[in-house]
Amino acid sequence: xxxKTDRPKRMETRLPEKFMPTINYNTCVQCKRCVNECSFxxxxxxxxxxxxxxxxxxxxxxxxxxxxxxxxxxxxPSQFPPHGNWTERMRRGxxxxxxxxxxxxxxxxxDEPYDVIFEDILLDAAQVTNPSIDPLREPVxxxxxxxxxxxxIEVCEGEHMKLCGGEGPIIEMDMPIMLGHVSLGSVSYNTxxxxxxxxxxxxxxxxxxxxxxxxxxxxxxxxxxxxxxxxRFGVNASYLKNTAAVEIKVGQGAKPGLGGHLxxxxxxxxxxxxxxxxxxxxxxxxxxxxxxxxxxxxxQLISVLKEATEYGxxxxxxxxxxxxxxxxxxxxxxxxxxxxxxxxxxxGTGSAPRVIRDNAGLPIEVAIAVVDKRLTDEGxxxxxxxxxxxxxxxxADMIKAIALxxxxxxxxxxxxxxxxxxxxxxxHRGLCPWGIATQREDLMARLDPEQAAARVVRLxxxxxxxxxxxxxxxxxxxxxxxxGNRDRLRYMGPNPKIAxxxxxxxxxxxxx
Amino acid sequence: MSNIDYEYHADExxxxxxxxxxxxxxxxxxxxxxxxxxGPLHYxxxxxxxxxxxxxxxxxxxxxxxxxxxxxGATASGTDLRIVVHGTPGNSLGAFLxxxxxxxxxxxxxxxxxxxxxxxxxxxxxxxxxxxxxARGGTIMIKGSSGYRVGIHMKEFGKTRPSLVIGGTxxxxxxxxxxxxxxxxxxxRSHVDSxxxxxxxxxxxxxxxxxxxxxTSRQLGPGAIISPVTEEDSAELTSLIEEFEGYFGExxxxxxxxxxxIHPSSSRPFSGYYDKTNI
Numbered sequence: 001x002x003x004k005t006d007r008p009k010r011m012e013t014r015l016p017e018k019f020m021p022t023i024n025y026n027t028c029v030q031c032k033r034c035v036n037e038c039s040f041x042x043x044x045x046x047x048x049x050x051x052x053x054x055x056x057x058x059x060x061x062x063x064x065x066x067x068x069x070x071x072x073x074x075x076x077p078s079q080f081p082p083h084g085n086w087t088e089r090m091r092r093g094x095x096x097x098x099x100x101x102x103x104x105x106x107x108x109x110x111d112e113p114y115d116v117i118f119e120d121i122l123l124d125a126a127q128v129t130n131p132s133i134d135p136l137r138e139p140v141x142x143x144x145x146x147x148x149x150x151x152x153i154e155v156c157e158g159e160h161m162k163l164c165g166g167e168g169p170i171i172e173m174d175m176p177i178m179l180g181h182v183s184l185g186s187v188s189y190n191t192x193x194x195x196x197x198x199x200x201x202x203x204x205x206x207x208x209x210x211x212x213x214x215x216x217x218x219x220x221x222x223x224x225x226x227x228x229x230x231x232r233f234g235v236n237a238s239y240l241k242n243t244a245a246v247e248i249k250v251g252q253g254a255k256p257g258l259g260g261h262l263x264x265x266x267x268x269x270x271x272x273x274x275x276x277x278x279x280x281x282x283x284x285x286x287x288x289x290x291x292x293x294x295x296x297x298x299x300q301l302i303s304v305l306k307e308a309t310e311y312g313x314x315x316x317x318x319x320x321x322x323x324x325x326x327x328x329x330x331x332x333x334x335x336x337x338x339x340x341x342x343x344x345x346x347x348g349t350g351s352a353p354r355v356i357r358d359n360a361g362l363p364i365e366v367a368i369a370v371v372d373k374r375l376t377d378e379g380x381x382x383x384x385x386x387x388x389x390x391x392x393x394x395x396a397d398m399i400k401a402i403a404l405x406x407x408x409x410x411x412x413x414x415x416x417x418x419x420x421x422x423x424x425x426x427x428h429r430g431l432c433p434w435g436i437a438t439q440r441e442d443l444m445a446r447l448d449p450e451q452a453a454a455r456v457v458r459l460x461x462x463x464x465x466x467x468x469x470x471x472x473x474x475x476x477x478x479x480x481x482x483x484g485n486r487d488r489l490r491y492m493g494p495n496p497k498i499a500x501x502x503x504x505x506x507x508x509x510x511x512x
Numbered sequence: 513m514s515n516i517d518y519e520y521h522a523d524e525x526x527x528x529x530x531x532x533x534x535x536x537x538x539x540x541x542x543x544x545x546x547x548x549x550x551g552p553l554h555y556x557x558x559x560x561x562x563x564x565x566x567x568x569x570x571x572x573x574x575x576x577x578x579x580x581x582x583x584x585g586a587t588a589s590g591t592d593l594r595i596v597v598h599g600t601p602g603n604s605l606g607a608f609l610x611x612x613x614x615x616x617x618x619x620x621x622x623x624x625x626x627x628x629x630x631x632x633x634x635x636x637x638x639x640x641x642x643x644x645x646x647a648r649g650g651t652i653m654i655k656g657s658s659g660y661r662v663g664i665h666m667k668e669f670g671k672t673r674p675s676l677v678i679g680g681t682x683x684x685x686x687x688x689x690x691x692x693x694x695x696x697x698x699x700x701r702s703h704v705d706s707x708x709x710x711x712x713x714x715x716x717x718x719x720x721x722x723x724x725x726x727x728t729s730r731q732l733g734p735g736a737i738i739s740p741v742t743e744e745d746s747a748e749l750t751s752l753i754e755e756f757e758g759y760f761g762e763x764x765x766x767x768x769x770x771x772x773x774i775h776p777s778s779s780r781p782f783s784g785y786y787d788k789t790n791i
């Protein structure tokens with residue numbers, strides 16, 4: 001039988017290309033750097049000429065390395081007949097699933113054009129009666145604390161004034177920013193190192209993610225919040241002690257209700273050592289923690305972690321923002337958590353099923369406001385620190401998040417972008433051409449930790465300056481006075497019910 | 513970065529003085545507080561007293577009249593340390609245990625050996641739900657039975673391989689998401705058809721479960737399969753059974769023809785589950 005007739009009789013539909021690298025042969029010097037750098041193999045050499053091959057994801061690596069700026073990436077026009085309901089995305093998904101029968105996977109935060117509530121909120125500024133503060137002239141404090149707040153403190157008299165009745169450990173940070181949890185495995189060693197270096201330089205906290213902590217990173221322990229997730233990867237006594245804070249990961253904004261699945265291809269020697277699992281097996285985090293089926297159970301895990309760290313570390317709980325987030329947060333505080341991390345549905349991920357990334361959860365803006373209000377109403381807000389992330393893109397988002405009720409803005413995608421990430425949403429394929437979300441040695445080497453850390457440091461220093469300017473402009477001299485200060489926000493979006501739920505006045509409404 | 517240096521609450525640890533009795537390198541702690549008239553020790557007090565004893569180089573700690581105090585021995589380290597528990601310890605006994613031997617002369621409650629790293633936990637009675645959760649090393653030996661969700665997500669790495677031996681029976685969800693290690697269920701003193709429950713090894717992608725007695729495929733969760741015990745398996749079985757008999761003095765026998773082995777069908781159960789097409 002000839003090879004032709006031997007083909008399986010499948011009606012496989014090849015999806016049309018979305019992007020095309022277009023090469024200007026007038027300026028191309030045929031150096032082939034783009035061919036070597038493209039980890040998706042979307043550019044090839046034919047007849048000694050650089051040509052596009054297909055599979056381009058618009059990551060922009062070729063453009064960045066081309067010495068003569070001869071490459072342009074063009075989005076290709078839709079090859080589907082136009083239809084308002086059966087959008088191209090819908091049809092592409094159907095073809096792919098009809099081909100494979102698999103659960104569609106993607107990464108980064110959702111790319112669906114959901115409304116951004118932050119953009120519907122305007123900040124206040126001081127005029128005449130409550131003069132603004134010039135941060136160049138007067139102090140505008142951005143120091144922030146992460147940890148449980150004492151219900152009552154006692155001061156011992158003596159030679160030196162000293163606190164002697166505090167509730168527990170608390171961490172001082174120079175700005176209200178926390179680098180979100182990004183696990184070793186989902187990102188490369190160099191990326192995690194850069195994040196930890198930046199956290200140390202900025203004197204803030206960076207999350208370790210759920211993939212354990214490499215021993216090389218113990219030197220950054222004072223700036224790391226380690227994570228205890230359902231897979232308990234790498235969690236042992238030294239992991240818990242070589243860290244500034246411990247967080248129980250219950251949920252993640254990009255995939256609320258699901259556990260992480262790190263595919264076996266990404267479980268390299270380094271990852272298997274750090275996660276303490278066999279080489280090349282899938283690293284699966286069960287969906288729930290099997291020792292937590294209730295708030296009482298959660299309280300026990302919080303307590304055992306406090307015991308394990310000899311009451312020397314704040315212990316927090318991270319949850320995805322979901323519809324009942326207020327009541328859940330209330331339970332978490334009552335269970336003894338020192339801080340709560342809330343992750344909005346636009347939060348990033350190294351890999352998540354599309355269906356859940358794009359459809360489940362709650363916008364972080366609403367979640368912060370709801371949790372802050374619920375905890376305040378129940379007299380619990382002053383006991384905890386709230387860190388919130390999953391959709392914070394710039395200093396304005398951070399400032400609005402704080403005014404809505406968060407103490408700390410948790411940011412990761414912006415830090416990745418600062419390092420070079422183009423948000424091409426291919427992290428789950430492990431081919432990141434920028435060396436960020438990959439375990440391939442050659443790709444990983446493309447990210448220089450020192451330079452990447454310096455970029456993250458500059459970004460957040462700039463955000464912090466913007467924060468000082470804006471709150472100074474409001475006449476507020478300390479970021480702590482902005483927390484939950486909704487009176488300095490006004491809603492001008494389309495839905496007054498959202499404003500009501502968030503406890504915001506609409507534009508035009510004055511004080512009181 | 514500076515953690516503000518708070519002092520401990522005075523009441524958390526002061527019992528280390530009056531409830532611990534030390535003689536010839538052995539510390540004895542009374543957990544019911546009858547000696548001091550203050551009532552049963554809070555778990556914080558008891559654990560603090562244990563930590564103090566360990567810090568003062570005591571290698572044998574006997575805890576008497578334990579009344580459900582939780583987290584006993586959490587993160588305790590050192591292979592030469594031995595903690596003997598008389599009474600009933602509370603949940604998460606030996607959590608994150610890192611080398612020591614804990615022996616319980618009574619029953620244990622839930623989450624025994626939670627995320628255990630290495631060491632031994634020997635229970636002379638029953639241990640209830642979620643025993644050995646996420647253990648990645650060490651040995652847990654239970655003379656009696658255990659409950660639901662036992663051995664979930666046990667995992668092995670390099671030379672460290674956790675083992676969990678249950679003398680009696682276990683209930684549903686045994687070895688779910690198991691990524692390594694060995695579970696052995698002996699079904700001693702049991703008169704039921706099968707000493708294990710349902711949905712065994714769901715999502716299992718490493719490790720092995722041996723059961724003495726009948727197991728049908730209807731009892732398995734997705735990802736787990738049954739096969740007979742091999743020559744190589746019997747060496748491991750013999751060593752675990754010898755250890756079990758050594759602790760509890762209860763003869764098990766060496767006829768492995770009535771043992772079954774449950775193991776994963778693949779180490780990559782999700783490899784074909786996802787579609788990575790760039791839609």
